Amino acid sequence: MSDTVDSVIVAIDGPAGTGKSSTSKAVAAALGLRYLDTGAQYRAITWWMLHNGVDIADPAAIATVAEKPSVVSGTDPAAPTISVDGVDATGPIRTPEVSAAVSAVSAVPEVRTRITALQRSIATGAPTGIVVEGRDIGTTVLPDADVKIFLTASAEARAARRAGETAGADLAATKAALIKRDAADSGRKTSPLAKADDAIEVDTTELTLAQVIERVVALVEERRAAK
Ligand code: DC
Numbered sequence: 001m002s003d004t005v006d007s008v009i010v011a012i013d014g015p016a017g018t019g020k021s022s023t024s025k026a027v028a029a030a031l032g033l034r035y036l037d038t039g040a041q042y043r044a045i046t047w048w049m050l051h052n053g054v055d056i057a058d059p060a061a062i063a064t065v066a067e068k069p070s071v072v073s074g075t076d077p078a079a080p081t082i083s084v085d086g087v088d089a090t091g092p093i094r095t096p097e098v099s100a101a102v103s104a105v106s107a108v109p110e111v112r113t114r115i116t117a118l119q120r121s122i123a124t125g126a127p128t129g130i131v132v133e134g135r136d137i138g139t140t141v142l143p144d145a146d147v148k149i150f151l152t153a154s155a156e157a158r159a160a161r162r163a164g165e166t167a168g169a170d171l172a173a174t175k176a177a178l179i180k181r182d183a184a185d186s187g188r189k190t191s192p193l194a195k196a197d198d199a200i201e202v203d204t205t206e207l208t209l210a211q212v213i214e215r216v217v218a219l220v221e222e223r224r225a226a227k
Pocket of ligand 1: 016038039040042043102103106107133134135136137181185
């Protein structure tokens with residue numbers, strides 16, 4: 001196989017609950033690409049901050065220790081992992097406490113600079129290519145990505161999907177938390193959640209996951225064939 005000819009970088013951005021993770025993993029697996037969940041990196045650093053008693057209401061305190069934790073991502077789409085200082089954090093980063101704190105931590109420029117550099121080095125080091133999912137991948141992290149997708153869905157559909165992932169979750173509370181997090185992520189100064197001008201927008205509200213995956217795989221294959 002010719003590595004350089006086939007290598008493709010796919011950026012998939014969008015708010016929470018649009019099917020980004022499921023789509024990105026499935027597309028990567030179908031096309032033999034690596035997979036990077038950048039939200040997991042921000043969650044991991046947030047988890048470390050909470051564990052180490054850093055006041056997440058204080059951006060200066062976050063900035064001071066932003067370089068400290070070592071964050072390592074496993075990029076196999078079949079079993080993505082994340083560790084912090086050698087400890088597997090794959091489970092703990094999904095708690096409501098981390099979800100509530102992650103927007104504040106990820107808004108701090110020192111955190112973003114550091115994690116962005118890590119993301120670029122992982123993406124450029126993937127031999128056949130990679131699917132990178134996040135909020136600012138097409139705009140800031142990998143502006144030269146071969147394919148840029150921006151997933152959207154109604155707030156109702158997104159909340160229903162998120163609530164469905166968590167046993168006993170309250171739909172109204174899930175929707176409120178999600179809207180709050182989107183507003184924070186879209187409103188922050190440094191690389192906010194945004195659609196790149198050259199991104200293809202896919203509204204997933206009325207689509208099944210299989211339909212979204214099929215659409216994105218087709219777009220990537222088209223681009224790969226044209227390379
Ligand atoms: O995708 P997720 O819900 O696990 O992301 C968690 C948070 O991380 C999200 O609320 C905003 C932040 N994030 C970011 O700022 N930039 C990214 N590229 C990915 C996530």
